[in-house]
Amino acid sequence: MYKIVTKRQLVPHINLFEFSAKEIAAKTKPGQFVILRVDERGERIPLTVADADVEKGTITVVCHEVGKTTKKLGKLEGGDYILDLLGPLGKPAEIEKFGTVICVGGGVMVAPLHFQAKAFREAGNKVIGVIGARTENQLIFENEMREVCDEFYVATDDGTKGHKGLDFLKELLKEKKIDRVIAMGPIVTLKSVSELTRLNGIPTIVTLIPIMVDAMGMCGACRVTVGGKTMFACVDGPDFDGHQVDFEELMARLKMFTPQEKLAFVFHEEE
């Protein structure tokens, strides 16, 4: 059993959880993820770590209520327990001094992006942060991200705050010498960012979280095609070269259980 030390609703349907997990906290590096299971009937879901506090012995994740499991998790409060927490999993992000690094992220993945942005800055990079959401009141981790970036931009799909969409990135990439781009968020965002940076030949790392079951290399549910080769996101990733990823295949695979997920959700609501 793992205790929820803090639970905070950031915006409607997006919650932050801080779990007591001393051993995991001591080993977690930016870019890694955990698997959790809420209860005995629960499925295993991967969540990218948004922070690790070695002294307090906690790790933080941010999660969007999109299905049965995340909804169940959302009902828990500080002081409650979840059944299983496994980690750290996946390879840590490659944090080095590259020069100027753009960290661009959308949705809940802005939270783990801030963990990486912080590390890039500590490694001596100039960090340009770009965060986005569908609309203004869905933006999360704005202050946390601003704090760890040298330059900072906000974008929303509907233009209610900051730039409308990510088109402004094109100018940014033209104006400045960018050495590396880190993209975390919905697949469509990862794909469009990768397409933009491909034109300028800027190395672009995307974080992929496909469907996973064991998340330790055993099942292959998370297989993705990168540069024509099949990779397992759980052990070979989750970070990959955005210019090499087959995003179409990944999008189709993410929908593999959509009818079942809907059924589970309805079943959960009726219970």
Next chain:
Amino acid sequence: MSKPKPKIKKEVVPMRKQDPKERSHNFNEVAQGYTEEQAMAEAERCLQCVKAPCIQGCPVEVDISTFINLIRERKFDEAISKIKEKNSLPAICGRVCPQEEQCQANCTMGKVGDPVSVGRLERFLADWERERGYENPQKTASTGRRVAIVGAGPAGLTAAADLAKLGHEAVIFEALHKPGGVLIYGIPEFRLPKDIVEAEAEYVEKLGVTIKMNAMIGKLYTIKELLGQFDAVFIGTGAGLPRFMRIPGENLCGIYSANEFLIRVNLMKAYAFPRSDTPIYVGEKVAVIGGGNVAMDSARSALRLGAKEVKIVYRRSRKEMPARAEEIENAEEEGIVFDFLTNPRRFIGNERGWVKAMECIRMRLGEPDVSGRRRPIPIEGSEFIMDVDTVIIAIGRTPNPIIQRTTEGLEVTKWGTIVTDENGKTSIDGVYAGGDIVTGEATVISAMGAGKKAAKAIHEHLMKKVKAKKAT
């Protein structure tokens, strides 16, 4: 004067099974086990050979002739204790050991009729004991030595149990959320009920073993870090990585590795979806690629999940199939179709990225290869299209690589298995390994045999250290 002995029956006492029509729709155990009377009747068939060739066929050297004789005397409690001297997981072994290749292959009765069903008798005793509730085993006085065991599969559980019986503190680190390894994630409920695996793992805990879940060694701690906290380490991480065909279209939706399919069904209980949260999708036409026990398990699970037609597609012929004869028979009875001498070449998808067919090619058999089985050779021009909406790839598993990648100085073969001597000693002092991580994919009982040998070697290593310490 003793009364004349009745003539020994040549035929094995049959075991009750669920009717194929019924069982192909449920996940309850297929084989129902012997009654006391049936067990005693089967035990009567044992010739009590002086040399007991059966024991030589057992990787953990269970005293088979003695426990069978105790059944004849209706001393079931003594009989199960006899087994447990050597084997801490009898309910599991009685069900999934390939006895026909081991103890029963050597049985003298086998020369004149059916060999004595050692497996069914072992299962009978284990179930008899479990139904009555285990007696708490006596704990051995502590030696003060601590051993870390990596992986709670058959090798790890056996090594830990044996070390605990010798008075060492054994702590198992298991990466999944339940103990059992392949017994819990791989073998289906209808062949090995999961409450039995849980009960046998609990028995191991009662011996004094601690099992720590959600602890992935190589990530949470390295082997080197474990050596700082423990006097020795045993690695039993198994062969859990799926092998894929590496042919076009393999990442289409609807194509699973057997591991993914079985982990969803067994560990995550997706057959109870939506009462359990993990989903599974099974279409109408399922093809399972492969001819081993895992292929049979996958095919029979798919059938139980509602598939209309399930085909085993195997590149060799029936004779070369590695699956147990009993399991092939069970699959056939349930209506699984076998497509021999056939191999897929590519998978064909629809506009939504789902598999809708596979292009196959017919094969013929050539000369025997290194495995001793005749090599399958494609017959060019024999390509044809098979309509499928679900594919399960069950062509083998490879060693889990995480420890090898994170442990400097650990000698590994080019296949990724860990190099050990015959007692499980690796290239690092104090580090031992056994089971599939050393041999590549094999059987539950051979992994248990390796766990046993390593436990003995670890014990000797630890006691040497104790003596050395005392001398200084």
